Amino acid sequence: MSHLPRLLKIISVAAKYQLHRLSPLTARSWIIRIVMGIAGLPWTGNAVRLLSPEQRLRTALEELGPIYIKLGQLLSTRRDFLPHALADELQSLQDRVPGFTSPAITTIVDAALESPWQNYFSYINNKALASASIAQVHEATLLTGEHVVIKVLRPGINETIRQDIIVLKWLARLIERYVPDGHRLRPRDVIADYEHVILGELNLLSEGANTTLLRRNFEHSPVLYVPRVYWHVSRDGMLVTERINGIPVSDVVQLQAHQVDLRKLAETGVEIFFTQVFEHSFFHADMHPGNIFVDPADPQNPRYIAIDCAIIGSLSREDQQYLARNLLAIFKRDYRKVAELHVECGWVPKTTKVVEFEAAMRTVCEPIFEKPLKDISFGYLLVQLFRTAGRFNMEVQPSLVLLQKTLLNVEGLGRQLYPELDLWQTALPFLESWNRRRMKPSFLWRELKNTVPDWAEQFPHLPQLILNSLNQHEKVAALNETLQTLIAQQRQQEKRRQRRSRRLLTLVVATALVIGFLYFTQ
Ligand SMILES: Nc1ncnc2c1ncn2[C@@H]1O[C@H](COP(=O)(O)OP(=O)(O)O)[C@@H](O)[C@H]1O
Numbered sequence: 001m002s003h004l005p006r007l008l009k010i011i012s013v014a015a016k017y018q019l020h021r022l023s024p025l026t027a028r029s030w031i032i033r034i035v036m037g038i039a040g041l042p043w044t045g046n047a048v049r050l051l052s053p054e055q056r057l058r059t060a061l062e063e064l065g066p067i068y069i070k071l072g073q074l075l076s077t078r079r080d081f082l083p084h085a086l087a088d089e090l091q092s093l094q095d096r097v098p099g100f101t102s103p104a105i106t107t108i109v110d111a112a113l114e115s116p117w118q119n120y121f122s123y124i125n126n127k128a129l130a131s132a133s134i135a136q137v138h139e140a141t142l143l144t145g146e147h148v149v150i151k152v153l154r155p156g157i158n159e160t161i162r163q164d165i166i167v168l169k170w171l172a173r174l175i176e177r178y179v180p181d182g183h184r185l186r187p188r189d190v191i192a193d194y195e196h197v198i199l200g201e202l203n204l205l206s207e208g209a210n211t212t213l214l215r216r217n218f219e220h221s222p223v224l225y226v227p228r229v230y231w232h233v234s235r236d237g238m239l240v241t242e243r244i245n246g247i248p249v250s251d252v253v254q255l256q257a258h259q260v261d262l263r264k265l266a267e268t269g270v271e272i273f274f275t276q277v278f279e280h281s282f283f284h285a286d287m288h289p290g291n292i293f294v295d296p297a298d299p300q301n302p303r304y305i306a307i308d309c310a311i312i313g314s315l316s317r318e319d320q321q322y323l324a325r326n327l328l329a330i331f332k333r334d335y336r337k338v339a340e341l342h343v344e345c346g347w348v349p350k351t352t353k354v355v356e357f358e359a360a361m362r363t364v365c366e367p368i369f370e371k372p373l374k375d376i377s378f379g380y381l382l383v384q385l386f387r388t389a390g391r392f393n394m395e396v397q398p399s400l401v402l403l404q405k406t407l408l409n410v411e412g413l414g415r416q417l418y419p420e421l422d423l424w425q426t427a428l429p430f431l432e433s434w435n436r437r438r439m440k441p442s443f444l445w446r447e448l449k450n451t452v453p454d455w456a457e458q459f460p461h462l463p464q465l466i467l468n469s470l471n472q473h474e475k476v477a478a479l480n481e482t483l484q485t486l487i488a489q490q491r492q493q494e495k496r497r498q499r500r501s502r503r504l505l506t507l508v509v510a511t512a513l514v515i516g517f518l519y520f521t522q
């Protein structure tokens with residue numbers, strides 16, 4: 001019940017902007033229509049309703065505050081199930097909010113270090129360098145003279161997020177259960193994804209650990225620099241890193257003023273990304289312009305600087321294989337191969353009709369290949385691949401979705417720097433060398449060595465395993481019958497339970513409505 005005021009606020013904002021009309025699924029539900037109709041009464045005839053549906057959602061999220069802005073930003077990257085107009089609108093959500101001044105940063109540092117800040121720092125700037133919904137960054141200098149930045153969490157942010165996530169999960173369950181076809185919006189997945197991202201951002205120590213590993217992966221690299229973490233002054237809720245100087249990657253005018261080779265810069269960006277994906281299997285997954293800077297010291301060989309490693313992606317060997325082999329096949333427009341790979345590797349059920357899968361891929365990809373190769377988006381092709389595979393019952397791994405989102409960002413950044421950027425040319429060598437390496441005897445030998453210990457362990461038990469499996473056969477037949485009866489009984493019980501809870505929910509919503517209505521029309 002402590003979440004009721006927050007819930008009512010969400011309902012009232014959703015009603016003000018008539019958000020349920022955004023999706024035919026929610027627009028059809030009679031419960032939602034009644035709730036929105038009544039809760040939206042105070043705003044009937046209001047000008048906000050003249051905005052486009054996409055603008056209404058963006059404005060509503062801005063009105064609900066930073067946590068919802070973040071949710072909107074996350075949604076904006078889900079082009080695999082959002083219409084593009086909506087994704088574009090959500091992308092314009094800005095996460096910069098006024099900084100907090102109380103408690104003072106020095107007080108926070110004192111508390112985190114459990115000693116006066118002067119024992120470690122010679123200077124801390126009270127005014128924030130940057131401030132967002134979750135964290136705030138201040139410039140400082142260590143006693144040893146190094147220029148650093150201190151990143152701290154907003155006071156009370158843990159609790160706010162915890163409450164918001166409870167409410168959002170509740171809403172997601174409601175949509176899934178009571179909105180006809182609501183599960184197609186995958187609300188619970190969206191919120192789980194959001195929770196994962198936001199919890200990652202709350203954990204500054206894990207951000208520090210990611211930064212350290214990324215730095216190690218690119219030690220002595222001429223193309224990417226990652227700032228050092230000062231662990232001796234970092235604590236739970238406070239991360240201290242080396243202060244970097246660079247031109248924000250989105251500031252093309254300044255980059256040009258420094259005569260930075262933009263083509264080289266764009267291509268290097270793609271190379272770094274594919275190195276992270278295929279060589280290290282550890283990629284920075286929050287590649288928006290605020291996190292990427294450029295060191296123009298050598299403008300012909302510019303070096304990137306990456307900060308804010310809160311969100312990191314990692315691909316399993318199987319994911320890498322999926323990505324490399326399918327992208328190569330798509331590149332050759334060999335849709336039969338794409339379909340065969342899906343069945344062969346067990347990514348889709350063995351019963352899938354290869355011809356149908358092939359035709360589906362051809363239908364979505366061929367129009368894309370009408371464009372010159374350099375204008376084709378990798379990220380968008382992946383969206384199409386996942387959508388098609390999804391229709392054939394493949395569960396796309398979250399790590400691949402994260403990769404596809406990052407790829408869209410990388411492409412966006414690259415093309416902003418150098419519109420002629422040919423991603424295929426830059427990426428192809430990575431995909432091919434990965435594929436070649438897999439076929440090398442040394443690789444196959446390593447794979448064999450990894451699996452042989454399992455065989456050796458299983459071998460002495462083989463006769464027993466065979467016997468078990470024979471006995472199993474008879475038992476299974478008898479069990480099957482009992483199971484069918486049990487399943488039928490359970491289904492009936494489940495139906496009864498659903499009817500009961502639906503009645504209960506209608507009652508709760510109606511009560512909440514009345515309270516909400518009284519609350520907001522006071
Ligand atoms: N090491 C650093 N050196 C210089 N500026 C930094 C550094 N870290 C962060 N900043 C500045 O603070 C902003 C926000 O930091 P960031 O770590 O990206 O926080 P958030 O998680 O809020 O995006 C950055 O966009 C950058 O301008």
Ligand SMILES: [Mg+2]
Binds near residue numbers: 290291308
């Ligand atoms: Mg950032």
